[in-house]
Amino acid sequence: MTASSPPTAPTARALPVAEPSRIRRAALRLVRQDGRAFAAMIGLNALAAGAGLVGPWLLGRIIDEVRAGAPVASVDRLALIIFVFALAQLVLARYAGYIGHRFGERTLARIREQFADRALALPAAMVERAGTGDLMTRGTADVAAVGATLRDAGPQVLIAGVQALFILGAVFALDPLLGACGVLGLLGIWFAARWYLRRALTAYLAEGAANTALAEQLAATAAGARTVEAFGLQQHRMTACQEQIEKCRTTRNRTLFLRSVLFPAVDISYVIPVAVVLLIGGVLYAHGTMSLGAVVASALYLRQLSQPLDTILQQIEQLQSSSASFARVEGPGLATQVPPAAPLTPTNDRIEVADVRYAYDDGSDVLHGVDLTVQPGERLVIVGPSGAGKTTLGRLLAGMDRPHTGSVTVGQIPVADLDPDQLRQHVVLVTQEHHVFLGTVRDNLQIASARATDAQLRTALAAVGAEWANELPDGLDTDLSHGGHRPDGAQAQQLALARVVLADPHTLILDEATALLDPRTARHTERALAAVLKGRTVIAIAHRLQTAHDADRVAVMEDGRLTELGTHDDLVTADGAYAALWRSWHGERPPSS
Numbered sequence: 001m002t003a004s005s006p007p008t009a010p011t012a013r014a015l016p017v018a019e020p021s022r023i024r025r026a027a028l029r030l031v032r033q034d035g036r037a038f039a040a041m042i043g044l045n046a047l048a049a050g051a052g053l054v055g056p057w058l059l060g061r062i063i064d065e066v067r068a069g070a071p072v073a074s075v076d077r078l079a080l081i082i083f084v085f086a087l088a089q090l091v092l093a094r095y096a097g098y099i100g101h102r103f104g105e106r107t108l109a110r111i112r113e114q115f116a117d118r119a120l121a122l123p124a125a126m127v128e129r130a131g132t133g134d135l136m137t138r139g140t141a142d143v144a145a146v147g148a149t150l151r152d153a154g155p156q157v158l159i160a161g162v163q164a165l166f167i168l169g170a171v172f173a174l175d176p177l178l179g180a181c182g183v184l185g186l187l188g189i190w191f192a193a194r195w196y197l198r199r200a201l202t203a204y205l206a207e208g209a210a211n212t213a214l215a216e217q218l219a220a221t222a223a224g225a226r227t228v229e230a231f232g233l234q235q236h237r238m239t240a241c242q243e244q245i246e247k248c249r250t251t252r253n254r255t256l257f258l259r260s261v262l263f264p265a266v267d268i269s270y271v272i273p274v275a276v277v278l279l280i281g282g283v284l285y286a287h288g289t290m291s292l293g294a295v296v297a298s299a300l301y302l303r304q305l306s307q308p309l310d311t312i313l314q315q316i317e318q319l320q321s322s323s324a325s326f327a328r329v330e331g332p333g334l335a336t337q338v339p340p341a342a343p344l345t346p347t348n349d350r351i352e353v354a355d356v357r358y359a360y361d362d363g364s365d366v367l368h369g370v371d372l373t374v375q376p377g378e379r380l381v382i383v384g385p386s387g388a389g390k391t392t393l394g395r396l397l398a399g400m401d402r403p404h405t406g407s408v409t410v411g412q413i414p415v416a417d418l419d420p421d422q423l424r425q426h427v428v429l430v431t432q433e434h435h436v437f438l439g440t441v442r443d444n445l446q447i448a449s450a451r452a453t454d455a456q457l458r459t460a461l462a463a464v465g466a467e468w469a470n471e472l473p474d475g476l477d478t479d480l481s482h483g484g485h486r487p488d489g490a491q492a493q494q495l496a497l498a499r500v501v502l503a504d505p506h507t508l509i510l511d512e513a514t515a516l517l518d519p520r521t522a523r524h525t526e527r528a529l530a531a532v533l534k535g536r537t538v539i540a541i542a543h544r545l546q547t548a549h550d551a552d553r554v555a556v557m558e559d560g561r562l563t564e565l566g567t568h569d570d571l572v573t574a575d576g577a578y579a580a581l582w583r584s585w586h587g588e589r590p591p592s593s
Contacts, residue, residue, distance in 0.1 A: 133216030185273025346411020
């Protein structure tokens with residue numbers, strides 16, 4: 001018997017992406033959570049911008065004073081005031097930046113924690129179908145992009161926006177006509193930015209999706225390196241990766257094209273308002289309706305305007321990219337299961353499967369009208385050829401998937417409707433794919449029971465035959481991360497089974513859970529688990545039929561149907577599919593007719 005797998009592999013489906021309205025609400029919520037720091041940052045930036053306006057205005061005053069023949073002392077006094085305000089601007093901007101960075105780091109921490117909570121609350125089936133690349137890219141590259149915006153781009157754009165508004169206000173205060181000319185001259189920037197923004201978000205979302213697909217391809221190739229080498233699939237995998245790289249290049253070129261149009265248009269637009277103000281201001285000065293100092297100050301203000309506008313436009317790429325990243329980070333919140341208003345509580349531990357049919361991604365059914373009842377405390381073993389639907393049925397029993405028709409209930413409550421905490425108390429699925437978390441042996445075990453004592457941890461390890469844990473140099477405090485003790489596949493499997501013992505669910509589903517152990521160790525572990533879990537319901541998807549021999553009942557799956565159900569002795573006597581499997585397991589020939 002080999003490990004079972006669904007006949008039709010589920011197609012990868014990307015996790016949801018939040019719409020713009022949800023992004024705006026999420027951003028406002030994050031700002032409100034640290035409103036004082038945000039207000040202080042805005043206020044200090046406004047003061048810094050106001051201090052920066054004094055210099056050009058006083059420079060215009062100096063020009064007028066010199067033309068009027070003012071003494072040197074008067075000019076020196078104005079120059080000293082310019083220096084004082086420039087120093088004040090420096091100090092205020094520095095402190096505003098400091099507060100802005102602290103605000104960004106605190107907000108980024110909230111985003112990381114929220115993303116982790118949402119990722120852990122996602123239905124397991126959705127994560128599997130989305131692929132590890134999608135979730136990994138969102139949790140690393142996308143969160144990092146949002147963090148860079150919160151630390152750098154966001155505060156810089158806010159500062160630049162306040163400065164730009166103050167500068168335009170100063171120009172209008174000097175002369176409304178020159179202010180209007182300056183604003184009209186900046187219309188080119190508005191049109192260029194509008195053209196860019198209408199296309200940028202879609203382009204950056206496409207670039208992010210292409211990067212995710214490439215990460216998925218590379219991760220799959222690296223994880224299956226031995227299989228690729230064994231079957232000579234190197235060229236096939238290289239071709240698949242090159243196709244994804246080409247898609248990444250295409251989407252990247254699209255965003256580069258958008259920037260190549262935006263930035264030249266902006267550079268030209270900077271010159272126009274200054275030239276218009278000097279031209280019109282010169283005419284007004286020639287007619288004696290405006291002083292030379294006012295013209296120079298207006299031109300300096302508009303020239304000074306290029307710095308904050310440059311900052312805003314240069315950060316547009318980062319803002320658009322991080323907006324797309326933020327949409328992907330917020331996306332898992334759309335898929336998180338909403339718990340019912342009143343928690344559902346099973347009336348008992350009886351599991352019932354009624355007329356269940358299931359298909360992967362709208363394909364053909366892989367389960368066909370399965371009916372099964374598992375009594376509390378029963379030990380049931382599910383056997384059958386590879387692709388018979390054993391693993392699929394196990395996933396439905398564990399609440400990881402929901403049947404398309406029919407029902408899977410525990411205590412008359414659909415298993416898939418239980419909230420994650422309650423589900424773990426009732427049903428736990430253990431497969432042959434296990435994970436060792438970074439940390440110590442104790443850290444890995446206390447995931448299942450945070451309050452478990454050292455004695456309970458050692459008892460759980462002993463129950464699954466993990467004697468090797470007693471020989472570790474630091475015992476339960478032995479580091480299992482890189483540089484420490486690295487458990488092999490069998491040891492990782494025993495750690496997972498020890499977690500099950502600590503979790504103590506009323507129903508345990510074992511899907512080839514001892515496949516990585518040698519037969520003798522597996523047999524010992526299964527007997528130890530049976531002793532520890534006495535009185536609990538155990539449903540085992542078995543590849544070793546010796547497990548079926550010790551079970552209360554055996555269920556035989558063939559082509560997605562439950563074809564036989566009974567005790568080991570009854571099914572052998574019936575001389576059906578199970579009897580044939582049993583004889584094959586023992587190397588016996590079928591009886592001659």
